[in-house]
Amino acid sequence: MRAKVMEPFTALRSSCVVLPAENVDTDQIIPARFLKTIERRGLGAHLFADWRVDAHGQPRPEFPLNSPDARDASILVAGHNFGCGSSREHAPWALLDFGFRAVISTGFADIFRNNALKTGLLPVALSTSAHSTLLEQLAESPRAQVTIDLETQTATLPDGTAHAFVVDPFARHCLLNGVDELGFLLEQDAAIGAYESTHTSRVCTR
Amino acid sequence: MTSPRTLFEKIWANHLVRPETESTPAVLYADLHLVHEVTSPQAFAELRSRGAPVRRPDLTLATMDHSTPTTPRSAGRLHVLDAQASAQLEQLETNCEEFGIRLFGLDDSRQGIVHVIGPEQGLTQPGMTIVCGDSHTSTHGAFGALAFGIGTSEVGYVLATQTLLQRQPRNMEVRIDGVLPRGVTAKDIILAIIAKVGIGGATGHVLEYTGSAIRSLGMEERMTICNMSIEAGARAGLIAPDDTTFDYIAGRPFAPTGADWDAAVVRWRGLSPDETASYDRSVRLDAAGLAPMITFGTNPSMAIPIDGRVPYPTDAGSRAERADLDKALRYMALEPGQSLLGRAVDVVFVGSCTNSRISDLRQAAAVMRGRHVAAGVRMLVVPGSQNVKREAEAEGLDRVFLEAGAEWREAGCSMCIAMNGDQLEPGQSAVSTSNRNFEGRQGKGGRTFLASPLTAAATAVSGAIADVRSLS
Ligand code: SF4
Numbered sequence: 061m062r063a064k065v066m067e068p069f070t071a072l073r074s075s076c077v078v079l080p081a082e083n084v085d086t087d088q089i090i091p092a093r094f095l096k097t098i099e100r101r102g103l104g105a106h107l108f109a110d111w112r113v114d115a116h117g118q119p120r121p122e123f124p125l126n127s128p129d130a131r132d133a134s135i136l137v138a139g140h141n142f143g144c145g146s147s148r149e150h151a152p153w154a155l156l157d158f159g160f161r162a163v164i165s166t167g168f169a170d171i172f173r174n175n176a177l178k179t180g181l182l183p184v185a186l187s188t189s190a191h192s193t194l195l196e197q198l199a200e201s202p203r204a205q206v207t208i209d210l211e212t213q214t215a216t217l218p219d220g221t222a223h224a225f226v227v228d229p230f231a232r233h234c235l236l237n238g239v240d241e242l243g244f245l246l247e248q249d250a251a252i253g254a255y256e257s258t259h260t261s262r263v264c265t266r
Numbered sequence: 267m268t269s270p271r272t273l274f275e276k277i278w279a280n281h282l283v284r285p286e287t288e289s290t291p292a293v294l295y296a297d298l299h300l301v302h303e304v305t306s307p308q309a310f311a312e313l314r315s316r317g318a319p320v321r322r323p324d325l326t327l328a329t330m331d332h333s334t335p336t337t338p339r340s341a342g343r344l345h346v347l348d349a350q351a352s353a354q355l356e357q358l359e360t361n362c363e364e365f366g367i368r369l370f371g372l373d374d375s376r377q378g379i380v381h382v383i384g385p386e387q388g389l390t391q392p393g394m395t396i397v398c399g400d401s402h403t404s405t406h407g408a409f410g411a412l413a414f415g416i417g418t419s420e421v422g423y424v425l426a427t428q429t430l431l432q433r434q435p436r437n438m439e440v441r442i443d444g445v446l447p448r449g450v451t452a453k454d455i456i457l458a459i460i461a462k463v464g465i466g467g468a469t470g471h472v473l474e475y476t477g478s479a480i481r482s483l484g485m486e487e488r489m490t491i492c493n494m495s496i497e498a499g500a501r502a503g504l505i506a507p508d509d510t511t512f513d514y515i516a517g518r519p520f521a522p523t524g525a526d527w528d529a530a531v532v533r534w535r536g537l538s539p540d541e542t543a544s545y546d547r548s549v550r551l552d553a554a555g556l557a558p559m560i561t562f563g564t565n566p567s568m569a570i571p572i573d574g575r576v577p578y579p580t581d582a583g584s585r586a587e588r589a590d591l592d593k594a595l596r597y598m599a600l601e602p603g604q605s606l607l608g609r610a611v612d613v614v615f616v617g618s619c620t621n622s623r624i625s626d627l628r629q630a631a632a633v634m635r636g637r638h639v640a641a642g643v644r645m646l647v648v649p650g651s652q653n654v655k656r657e658a659e660a661e662g663l664d665r666v667f668l669e670a671g672a673e674w675r676e677a678g679c680s681m682c683i684a685m686n687g688d689q690l691e692p693g694q695s696a697v698s699t700s701n702r703n704f705e706g707r708q709g710k711g712g713r714t715f716l717a718s719p720l721t722a723a724a725t726a727v728s729g730a731i732a733d734v735r736s737l738s
Contacts (some may be wrong), residue, residue, distance in 0.1 A: 081463050081593070083565055083585045087704040092685040096333050096350035098307035098357050115692055139586055141466035143706060144499060144565070147401040148305065170435075170469055170501055171401060175417035196697035228433065230290045240419070243728045245427040246318070248283065248293055252429055255283040255295055262297045262394050263520050265327040265368050 066180035068238035072161050073207045074134035078198050079123050085145035086172065089153040092146075103150055104184055123156075134161045135206055137194060141165075142183075143172025152176040162208050164215065166191045177231040178240060184208055184215055188220030190223040210236060270540035273506050274437050276410040276473045277537070281395045283429055291431040297394040299424045300380045301328040301367065303358040304685075305399030309422035310361040318426045320365040325428060328362050329387065330355055331379045334650050335687050339372070345523035347491070351617040351686065364582050378651020378677040381405040381619040385489065386653055388518025392507035392534040397424055402619050402701065405496040408488035409515070410537045412472070415496065419472035419636075435501045436546040438471040442479040444553035445520035449735040451629070452487035453621060453699065453718035455479070456494045457559035457569045459551060459597035465567040468500035471547070474539065479553035485514040493620045494701050497566035503603040506538040559733060560606055560714040561703045563594035568703075570606070572721060572733050578602040597705055598713050606715070606731045611695045614645040614726040615708070616719055619677075622650030626699065626719045627658050631666040633723035633734060638670050640729025645672035646688065648680040672726065684709045697725040 094106040112123050117128045142165040152175050162182040176183045197218045204218035214222045285456040286292035333351040346639045362369040370376045381402055384390040390406045392405055396413035406413035473495050488505050495503030512531055515521045522530045557571035582588040616630050639645045647667045649655040655677055681688040682700035690696055690712025699722050703714035724734035
């Protein structure tokens with residue numbers, strides 16, 4: 061039996077926060093000075109710290125995450141190549157800790173996508189046209205809701221149109237069931253042992 | 267007969283514990299796992315909560331670099347600036363002790379930036395798979411090792427099982443032929459490549475660098491190139507090993523010896539792409555046409571030749587790109603069409619896993635010798651490891667930097683990441699030899715111009731962004 065390690069992800073219906081910038085890097089999502097923690101929790105307070113707060117420590121009212129509606133939103137809608145840069149898993153941890161369960165974009169950086177899937181944050185890559193349609197609809201009605209269904213891999217926009225997205229089948233299985241990959245890898249013990257017996261180690265660090 | 271394969275495909279195939287299927291990714295074996303203080307604590311905690319041991323401590327090595335201060339350690343064990351950083355360093359010591367992992371800690375003469383010490387110790391060898399909770403793990407690809415960054419969950423998976431679940435990435439050839447002009451270095455090559463491919467242009471790909479210009483580079487220069495592969499979004503960068511590689515590895519502490527060495531070299535010689543192997547994509551660059559490069563914006567793809575002009579956002583391909591560029595120029599306080607030459611800077615940083623090795627320090631020192639850091643400029647020179655530091659001191663490079671008025675620091679990530687006390691103040695500008703110019707990367711509100719050690723040194727003595735080719 062594999063242990064349930066995260067909240068299973070099935071369907072999500074929520075309003076959105078829109079952050080249309082492209083190439084949002086993980087240094088913006090969670091600046092490095094907050095990486096001195098040895099915990100996973102508590103990073104939401106520093107999510108987008110340098111964009112949310114000005115040089116005098118005051119919240120910037122124009123920043124989307126500071127809008128009063130943002131607190132109820134579980135979906136972040138961002139521009140292309142979201143999560144580029146460092147491998148810090150603190151980025152998805154911070155997004156989750158703030159209250160997000162999914163990020164919609166047209167593309168994600170590889171390591172960010174991997175990290176997000178492993179922590180229960182769903183990266184939803186829509187086609188460019190579906191993404192622009194969504195941005196237009198949210199510009200018109202900012203509090204409109206979007207439904208993300210992982211089972212059917214569809215995102216339903218405020219106007220009711222459904223758009224497909226793809227998640228790796230294994231990651232999808234893990235998310236739907238709230239299990240992580242470690243359980244699966246631990247079950248591969250015999251195969252790993254067999255590999256080790258036919259491939260001599262290249263180095264010994266001891 | 268097997269079909270022709272790229273270098274990447276050969277290494278990939280050799281590390282499959284289980285091939286991928288429609289429903290499950292491949293189970294890939296990691297030959298070496300490097301660990302540091304920032305991305306590992308939560309992974310060790312996970313192992314502890316499951317009661318799982320580290321499967322192969324003998325294939326694991328830890329060091330301290332990110333949150334480690336680089337102020338002089340003359341007073342014995344260094345004083346760590348804040349309680350959180352010191353708790354993080356202590357946690358790594360506890361974890362390594364408890365799980366039986368060798369640690370090159372702060373008092374170890376082999377401590378240094380994780381991507382500097384692996385190669386330096388001879389741990390990084392051709393044909394291996396190497397992982398680390400750090401995106402610049404791509405550095406090790408310079409040896410023909412498939413090396414990539416992973417997140418903390420995956421750090422835990424590798425500690426527990428020595429394996430990872432991975433879908434096979436695609437493969438892109440980056441071919442650079444020709445002879446580099448004077449004043450143009452490996453850093454300029456990779457900045458030019460990233461500018462050409464784009465910040466996310468290599469997402470999902472492993473890059474293989476080929477061509478005569480790559481062959482003519484030394485190992486440290488090859489590391490500089492592979493190091494920044496991630497800045498184009500690539501999973502990894504690879505360079506096929508050759509005699510330059512073998513000469514570099516020979517005699518290093520963890521390198522094979524005697525008959526093992528001979529057998530290893532025979533094996534390593536087989537690690538080149540087959541003549542007729544094909545790639546999913548290819549790009550080409552002519553080395554002879556390159557100039558020293560410098561970034562002007564807030565991601566590493568926003569780079570121009572040092573004598574070039576800041577681009578006009580109105581020329582951008584899409585509305586989103588234009589917005590991106592507008593935002594970057596506003597942050598950097600630059601105008602479209604302007605030249606960067608002569609722009610005043612506050613700080614010059616020579617260091618990071620991109621450019622902190624002995625050849626980088628030699629290049630910077632050659633420019634600094636007999637010159638002085640300009641008034642009002644602070645210059646930090648931070649060797650990548652304690653070994654590099656000793657080697658530089660034996661050659662007298664520390665004297666060159668100190669006499670020129672620069673600071674000579676202890677080994678660590680330093681101002682590359684600004685989580686250890688070395689950082690820019692809001693509004694300050696720096697020319698840095700590191701790898702990321704993201705907003706606030708070197709300190710909240712700081713502005714970063716990425717360039718080579720030659721350009722950094724020329725800038726330090728000029729007090730403003732300078733072209734090393736025009737220093738007399
Ligand atoms: S020097 Fe910079 S990029 Fe390299 S490992 Fe350290 S923080 Fe990361």
